[in-house]
Amino acid sequence: MNESLYTISKSSFLKFEQCEKAFFLNKYRPELRDKLSMEKQLTFSRGHEVGKLAQFLFPGGVDVSEETSNLKAAEALTRQLIEERYPVIYEATFVYNQTLVMVDILVHTEQGYEAYEVKSSLKISPVYIKDACLQYYVLSNVLKESLRFFLVCLNDSYVLNGKLDVKQLFKKRDVTKTAIGNLSYFETQLDHALKSLKRTEVPEKALGAHCLSPYTCDFYGYCWHGILRNDKPGIFILSRAGKERLMDWFSNGIHLLEDLPDDVIGDKNLIRQKNAILSGKEIINQAALRKLLGHVNHSVCALDIEVYAPAIPVYQGKRPFEATPFLLTCVSGNHTHHYFKPYVEEDLTAFAEALIHFTKAYEYVLVFDASLENKVIEELKSKTPYTTELTLLQTKLTDLNLVQQDMNYYNPSFLSGTGLKTIAQALFPPLEFARLKIQDGLQAMHAYGTLSKEGDLFSQEETKQQLIDYCANDSNVTLQFFYYLKDKL
Numbered sequence: 361m362n363e364s365l366y367t368i369s370k371s372s373f374l375k376f377e378q379c380e381k382a383f384f385l386n387k388y389r390p391e392l393r394d395k396l397s398m399e400k401q402l403t404f405s406r407g408h409e410v411g412k413l414a415q416f417l418f419p420g421g422v423d424v425s426e427e428t429s430n431l432k433a434a435e436a437l438t439r440q441l442i443e444e445r446y447p448v449i450y451e452a453t454f455v456y457n458q459t460l461v462m463v464d465i466l467v468h469t470e471q472g473y474e475a476y477e478v479k480s481s482l483k484i485s486p487v488y489i490k491d492a493c494l495q496y497y498v499l500s501n502v503l504k505e506s507l508r509f510f511l512v513c514l515n516d517s518y519v520l521n522g523k524l525d526v527k528q529l530f531k532k533r534d535v536t537k538t539a540i541g542n543l544s545y546f547e548t549q550l551d552h553a554l555k556s557l558k559r560t561e562v563p564e565k566a567l568g569a570h571c572l573s574p575y576t577c578d579f580y581g582y583c584w585h586g587i588l589r590n591d592k593p594g595i596f597i598l599s600r601a602g603k604e605r606l607m608d609w610f611s612n613g614i615h616l617l618e619d620l621p622d623d624v625i626g627d628k629n630l631i632r633q634k635n636a637i638l639s640g641k642e643i644i645n646q647a648a649l650r651k652l653l654g655h656v657n658h659s660v661c662a663l664d665i666e667v668y669a670p671a672i673p674v675y676q677g678k679r680p681f682e683a684t685p686f687l688l689t690c691v692s693g694n695h696t697h698h699y700f701k702p703y704v705e706e707d708l709t710a711f712a713e714a715l716i717h718f719t720k721a722y723e724y725v726l727v728f729d730a731s732l733e734n735k736v737i738e739e740l741k742s743k744t745p746y747t748t749e750l751t752l753l754q755t756k757l758t759d760l761n762l763v764q765q766d767m768n769y770y771n772p773s774f775l776s777g778t779g780l781k782t783i784a785q786a787l788f789p790p791l792e793f794a795r796l797k798i799q800d801g802l803q804a805m806h807a808y809g810t811l812s813k814e815g816d817l818f819s820q821e822e823t824k825q826q827l828i829d830y831c832a833n834d835s836n837v838t839l840q841f842f843y844y845l846k847d848k849l
């Protein structure tokens with residue numbers, strides 16, 4: 361729906377709360393917004409899916425957004441349904457004080473109205489509460505009956521057991537009292553926001569921590585352009601310093617790495633990282649690397665596991681967002697083995713058998729960040745008859761990510777990155793992830809989820825191959841990184 365017909369929407373108000381300049385640009389210069397990241401797109405589509413499911417909490421309603429894509433018509437239809445005392449409305453559309461809100465679920469009861477805002481997360485954040493309070497402000501001024509407002513999120517203690525129980529899957533929190541207590545705040549803030557839009561020039565706003573909090577601003581690329589793309593390395597390369605310290609240095613006028621004094625940095629590893637970047641020389645702590653990798657002989661393979669953690673559980677015994685392994689690749693020499701769990705399959709025995717089979721011939725199994733692999737193996741131990749074999753496998757795991765801890769190894773081309781993508785880009789360009797259709801774990805999860813929907817076999821096979829290519833690339837980079845480090849010893 362085209363929200364620009366109205367002065368302020370819920371999302372634009374939240375921008376105003378974050379930064380007046382972002383709010384102004386959003387209204388008058390939307391073309392300057394950063395390209396929507398894949399991560400945000402996937403979060404939106406997850407939110408949509410969860411929102412649709414939540415409608416079953418109150419079935420039989422009219423979905424205003426499905427009746428019309430025109431906001432004026434949506435508002436008129438909502439008004440009509442309210443006049444008819446229609447019991448359940450989805451995406452009920454209201455405007456008050458030039459502010460537009462669309463309520464996920466609006467229920468008419470004998471006691472008055474109940475409004476529900478659905479979030480596809482496990483926790484209720486302060487931004488969600490603000491969002492609910494703004495909606496309450498509009499609704500309480502439009503509806504002439506008593507009103508209660510609820511935030512609905514996923515219930516982290518729900519476990520899928522048999523058929524999906526929508527009532528148990530969601531939990532709700534009544535935020536009516538908070539919303540009533542903040543009515544005057546929203547009245548005042550909306551007044552400020554409306555005045556701000558009468559300005560003829562973009563409001564001045566210094567760059568700072570607000571650009572990243574509570575969310576990375578949509579105009580981040582635009583506002584930070586000159587600073588992020590300076591020829592000389594900037595302080596933000598030291599991302600391990602944490603957002604707060606970086607913003608603090610930045611606000612004090614320190615933008616370039618070369619202007620950041622060691623005594624201001626304090627932390628010895630950050631100082632070493634700074635010096636490596638400025639001198640272009642890699643950091644190699646021979647003693648530490650020898651301790652980590654000296655004993656690892658050439659009987660090695662590299663393992664990577666991909667997991668699927670849907671917001672709405674699809675496998676028995678799983679909670680919302682609980683991970684299930686679906687793919688493993690094991691690379692050694694010129695051999696690549698994989699096991700792919702069919703989407704509909706719940707049994708993990710075959711997965712455990714493949715994992716044991718592919719790795720048993722090797723003395724060492726290289727992984728990059730062993731926490732996920734260990735978690736998966738622990739689950740397999742509890743759900744399959746292979747506890748002994750899997751315990752042995754755990755003793756073989758060698759975590760290459762540990763070499764990055766304490767800067768035991770650091771290459772200046774890594775800049776602020778620490779993952780396999782960064783390592784491939786810097787050290788093994790032929791293995792660069794950019795050439796792959798799937799480039800990160802989130803995309804992999806989404807692609808796996810689409811296997812439940814893709815009808816034709818050809819597209820299913822294509823997606824499956826893309827997932828295998830991505831996972832095998834992770835294993836390959838891990839193995840190449842091992843050889844690269846071994847050469848340094």
Ligand code: SF4
Nearest residue numbers: 379382571577580583
């Ligand atoms: S990047 Fe920062 S200063 Fe620029 S609009 Fe966004 S929040 Fe405001």
